[in-house]
Amino acid sequence: AQTVTQSQPEMSVQEAETVTLSCTYDTSESDYYLFWYKQPPSRQMILVIRQEAYKQQNATENRFSVNFQKAAKSFSLKISDSQLGDAAMYFCASALDSGAGSYQLTFGKGTKLSVIP
Amino acid sequence: GAVVSQHPSRVICKSGTSVKIECRSLDFQATTMFWYRQFPKQSLMLMATSNEGSKATYEQGVEKDKFLINHASLTLSTLTVTSAHPEDSSFYICSARALMNTEAFFGQGTRLTVV
Numbered sequence: 001a002q003t004v005t006q007s008q009p010e011m012s013v014q015e016a017e018t019v020t021l022s023c024t025y026d027t028s029e030s031d032y033y034l035f036w037y038k039q040p041p042s043r044q045m046i047l048v049i050r051q052e053a054y055k056q057q058n059a060t061e062n063r064f065s066v067n068f069q070k071a072a073k074s075f076s077l078k079i080s081d082s083q084l085g086d087a088a089m090y091f092c093a094s095a096l097d098s099g100a101g102s103y104q105l106t107f108g109k110g111t112k113l114s115v116i117p
Numbered sequence: 118g119a120v121v122s123q124h125p126s127r128v129i130c131k132s133g134t135s136v137k138i139e140c141r142s143l144d145f146q147a148t149t150m151f152w153y154r155q156f157p158k159q160s161l162m163l164m165a166t167s168n169e170g171s172k173a174t175y176e177q178g179v180e181k182d183k184f185l186i187n188h189a190s191l192t193l194s195t196l197t198v199t200s201a202h203p204e205d206s207s208f209y210i211c212s213a214r215a216l217m218n219t220e221a222f223f224g225q226g227t228r229l230t231v232v
Contacts, residue, residue, distance in 0.1 A: 033219045042225075043155075043208065043210075043225070043226050044223065044225050044226070045161075045210065045212070045223035046223075047220065050219075050220065091160060091161070095219060095221075103149075103214065103218075103219045103221070104151070104163065104166060105151070105161075105163070105212075105221060106163075107160045107161050108160065109159070109160045110159075110160050
């Protein structure tokens with residue numbers, strides 16, 4: 001079984017500043033994947049960034065980067081140069097093969113990010 | 118990225134009636150589809166996982182006779198809420214994944230209101 005914990009229900013950041021969202025997870029598997037999803041007010045789930053557990057290098061996508069600490073089971077998301085459009089709910093998720101190649105996602109409870117103009 | 122279309126986006130139905138929600142993968146073959154339920158200001162709760170041509174696997178506590186899932190083709194899965202009641206009002210989201218692909222693509226969601 002997997003669990004994903006996001007300990008920050010809400011965060012805020014000034015526009016153009018940097019913010020870090022925390023996530024920890026628990027799994028006994030060695031092969032798994034980690035994701036950050038964004039859910040804006042439209043409620044469409046949007047993939048922000050993904051990390052393969054077997055890769056030591058932290059994933060980066062433009063202004064978004066992660067700090068993946070496998071031993072600590074930590075997977076934080078850093079948003080640089082925050083923009084108003086970054087305001088949303090952010091969900092951390094983990095996935096492992098639940099059988100027949102069906103990677104089932106387990107979500108954290110989410111962090112609501114507000115961006116202050 | 119791949120596109121998953123979910124329809125309808127909003128539906129209001131009377132208590133006791135059934136409602137069908139469709140989830141289509143438009144440009145890839147979705148061997149696995151997932152159905153989630155999301156309550157206001159909460160996370161996504163997995164209801165069931167369906168593989169094309171097989172019966173869906175329901176999560177603990179989800180009534181399979183109430184939430185009928187069909188995944189008859191590689192591009193279409195449906196969720197039917199049978200004999201809907203006001204407590205079934207929620208936001209339902211589907212996601213789809215191609216074989217051995219670890220990334221899931223999400224539909225736009227369906228807001229169901231039972232009156």
